[in-house]
Amino acid sequence: MPIDKRAGSPAEALADVADGATVFISGFGGAGFPNALIRALRDRAPRDLTLVANSATHRYSLTHELIEAGLVRKVICTAARGRDSEPSPFERLWMAGRIELECVPQGTFSERIRAGGAGIPAFYTPVGVGTGLARGKEVRSFEGRDYVLEPALKGDLALVRADTADRYGNLAFRYAQMNFGPVMAMAARLAVAEVRAVLAEPMPHDRVQLPGAFVDRIVAAGA
């Protein structure tokens, strides 16, 4: 059967997401938030999710809707601080002890996910040595420098935003949209991408930034 990864809608693309899923959500610095998929996930409303995203909440992202809807049990992120003096939806639940937090240095965050998709169960990094974020972790010395052991992160679902896709799931990103998209797609059992537009023709090979082999479903979400 000819490969065709196009889903009819964000809801259709997420129809089989289960409770307890670990969900990767791409996007950073205002670029690459898969907001159509995030909203569809909120509407589908699986519970006890572990949300893995750079920022727990961001002013251009809709992750706060998942948190406010009570769907998220735990957040793994690099930034859990709201932008305003008022606590963010995440900060309110976190202070009330109703949501768990794992705060991770950003390079360790991206590398843990990369490792998850690359068949590496754990790795040593110099980042965090001697800080509170390395507490309780194995430290080992290589060539006279200390490194912390960090485990890989794998997900059940990755939500990624790109600019264009073809029916094979090949993705091309605009500017800084890419950020965590490629590693998150690789490290998740089900990778769903929303794009501005699905191309009628196959994407030229030298335009592909994430091969369709790592992408399971695509959905056109407009600009």
Added chain:
Amino acid sequence: MSIEPLNRLQMAWRAAQDIGDGLVVNLGIGIPVSVADYLRPEVDVFIQSENGVIGAGPLAPPDRIDTDLVDAGSRRITLRPGASIVDSAWSFAMIRGGHIDVTILGAFEVAANGDLANWDMRLPNKGPLVGGAMDLAACARSVWVIMEHVTRKGAPRLLEACTLPLTAVRCVRRVYTDLAVIDIEPAGMVVREMLEGLTAADLRQRSGAPLTFASDCRPLTAPPIALPG
């Protein structure tokens, strides 16, 4: 004699004068990003941003804003000629792998051994935010700090040992404050430049760690730069 400490942009200007030609530089959120505005004219550098932009240009003018073209601080930027963009894993491989020549970061505290505290002020009711600070501080080839010499309450930020949670150990090489330029050397803090009108005793009184004054310690100067309204 009343002294006039450098303002935030003058501190950025002063740090910018030390950026060498041809380097790859990462500038932290806050005062450090302003360093890019004051590079010496003959200097050509690539500014890396943690979100994968290698070759960040100036902020986008209003008619050229593109919401997908941002830096790690969510600012809408432009690209310089020769720029490229990679994904986050590659961006941090670049940082961890020692491919960033200089990073300039803001800080709350710097210790005499180079320990840096710049990520967790232990704010009540606020969640933690580490971002890329630990990666940059632990792995850039040279780590410089721009910060005010004392806190708003007048407490020193240069300390024997940091009191706030550490970002990385023994990483800071140079500190630019509104009063002085200080190198962190194996023996401790060495003052390279100090504001005119200030005495060594004045600076020591505002510092929480022993200071040595370089034999060629110079006046710290910067051109007048107005802060934006």
